[in-house]
Amino acid sequence: MRFALRLHINKQAFGNMLPINYQYEQSAAIYHILARANEQYSAWLHENGYVLDSGKRFKMFTYSPFKIEKRRVLGEAKRLCVLSDTVEWQISFLPEKSTEKFVQGLFAQQTFEIGDRLSRVQFQVQGIEVLPSPEFAEEMEFSAMSSISLRHFREDGTIEYLSPADSRSREIVQVGLLSKYEAYHGKPYAGDLNFDFNVLNEPKRKLITIKQGTPEETRIAGYLCQFRMKAPIELMKIAYESGVGSGNSQGFGCLRVR
Secondary structure, eight states: OEEEEEEEEEHHHHOSEEESOOHHHHHHHHHHHHHTTHHHHHHHHHHTTOBOTTOOBOOOEEEOOOBOSSEEEETTTTEEEEOSSEEEEEEEESOOTTHHHHHHHHHTTOEEEEEOSSOEEEEEEEEEEEEOOOOOOSEEEEEESSOBBEEEEOTTSOEEEEOTTSTTHHHHHHHHHHHHHHHHHSSOOOSOOOOEEEESSOOEEEEEEESTTSTTOEEEEEEEOEEEEEOOHHHHHHHHHHOSSBOGGGTOSOEEEO
């Protein structure tokens, strides 16, 4: 289930300058809002099959970058000057049970901040809309709203970030969707698996800095592209609602139908 949040920018609070790399800070804002309703959130996770007997939580959601109509990039300062008064932010959750009521109640009229030590912006939620689901089919075309991160572990344990055009990417995407299916439904996918994954344009590499300016700073490579995927409808829905590749709950792999 996907939501579009309409956010008002309170420029009087901290100004209108975002760091160019604000993706991780979006994730932190989501978790901060969820933490405010901890008991309700835990109950909602259990209701939607998110918690296994081991207690491990599967974060089956993803989100888009901010849709900013008017902006100016300050390259040397690595800042994004937001000229619009409002922006749109899409957040997508896999589960259906009680999601609409829970998310709307949780995010309604919230105020939160996105930024780093140098600059930040205060956002106020003015409205939240449930977006209609696409008509899912066994073959669909998508565009990546946020970069897709495909991790391949080398024999020495190091990570290689693959382009979606790499022949090894097909298996990584497939295995990821099957793992999410098993985690969410509590059992492996048992139907016919007719899967394929093909890019439709030249993928554009994008480096995202996570936890910038801290000892835990990490750079993750992802790719923006358009692609055609063939998969059972159950897996197609998982891809759309919770993203493809890794790091979906940090904003990677959020899709829109092409």
